[in-house]
Amino acid sequence: KSITTDMATLTKQIDQYAKNKKLEIETLKVREEYRKEFMGNISHELKTPLFTVQGYLETLLDGAMNDKNVAEKYLERANKGVERLIYIVKDLDMITKLEVGDLSLNVDTFDIVELVQSVFELLEMKAAKKKITLTFDMEYKDPIMVKGDEERIQQVLTNLVVNSIKYGREKGTTEISIEKLIKNKVIVRVTDNGEGIEKKHISRLFERFYRVDKSGSRKEGGSGLGLAIVKHIIEAHDEKIYVESEFNIGSEFSFTLEKARTTP
Numbered sequence: 001k002s003i004t005t006d007m008a009t010l011t012k013q014i015d016q017y018a019k020n021k022k023l024e025i026e027t028l029k030v031r032e033e034y035r036k037e038f039m040g041n042i043s044h045e046l047k048t049p050l051f052t053v054q055g056y057l058e059t060l061l062d063g064a065m066n067d068k069n070v071a072e073k074y075l076e077r078a079n080k081g082v083e084r085l086i087y088i089v090k091d092l093d094m095i096t097k098l099e100v101g102d103l104s105l106n107v108d109t110f111d112i113v114e115l116v117q118s119v120f121e122l123l124e125m126k127a128a129k130k131k132i133t134l135t136f137d138m139e140y141k142d143p144i145m146v147k148g149d150e151e152r153i154q155q156v157l158t159n160l161v162v163n164s165i166k167y168g169r170e171k172g173t174t175e176i177s178i179e180k181l182i183k184n185k186v187i188v189r190v191t192d193n194g195e196g197i198e199k200k201h202i203s204r205l206f207e208r209f210y211r212v213d214k215s216g217s218r219k220e221g222g223s224g225l226g227l228a229i230v231k232h233i234i235e236a237h238d239e240k241i242y243v244e245s246e247f248n249i250g251s252e253f254s255f256t257l258e259k260a261r262t263t264p
């Protein structure tokens with residue numbers, strides 16, 4: 001009898017082992033698919049600017065170099081292409097670090113009001129090119145101290161405001177507002193009256209490389225990683241990010257932050 005019991009236990013153990021192995025293999029397969037898709041996306045993203053740069057350099061070598069004005073124009077365009085490549089590679093580097101959990105946060109207290117103002121200053125020129133007004137709506141202009149990694153939150157704000165400009169309409173507005181919530185939280189909202197996003201795309205917006213209008217967005221530059229980076233950074237802070245949008249009306253991206261306890 002004891003032999004049959006042993007056999008039964010052994011069979012169970014073997015079954016369990018086989019099940020675990022199968023699960024492991026499935027996980028590896030999924031990961032491999034994910035990796036392949038990622039690599040495919042990367043090369044796709046890099047190809048366009050690389051071919052652009054190559055095109056201008058080849059034309060220069062083919063003789064355009066002899067006309068100083070033309071040469072200067074082509075070199076400038078090639079340089080723009082290289083800038084775009086650097087931008088994409090930086091975003092890729094960031095998303096990789098965030099995804100493998102390699103990016104530790106440097107948490108401290110900082111004034112979110114001041115940070116919004118500095119982001120607006122940095123992006124003023126970009127907004128002006130599209131005659132977009134940047135407004136900061138706040139009940140109080142006093143400092144609001146929050147807890148977080150200031151550099152990363154600056155990146156979140158920058159990505160959101162840059163998007164509101166890119167997908168905003170000429171002479172539109174981008175408004176940032178900060179509201180104090182109960183339970184020691186604040187919510188930062190970035191609102192635009194731009195092209196908006198159709199409902200069916202909303203749930204996928206934060207996926208890396210996801211774009212609503214492939215050709216349109218690429219014309220606007222960007223890596224398709226901006227919102228994925230934003231989401232990772234906010235979640236690394238254990239905070240929440242929300243989006244509300246209406247097609248042809250505008251969008252609102254908002255995120256929460258923890259208020260810092262003010263020392264007397």
Ligand code: ADP
Pocket residue numbers: 163164166167168192194195196197205209210211212213217218221222223224225226227228251
């Ligand atoms: P991209 O580099 O394409 O801007 P993001 O990850 O920042 O990548 O954004 C993903 C997509 O979400 C964009 O391609 C665009 O279609 C849409 N999107 C983001 N922000 C806005 C906005 N403020 N208004 C309308 N569409 C937006």
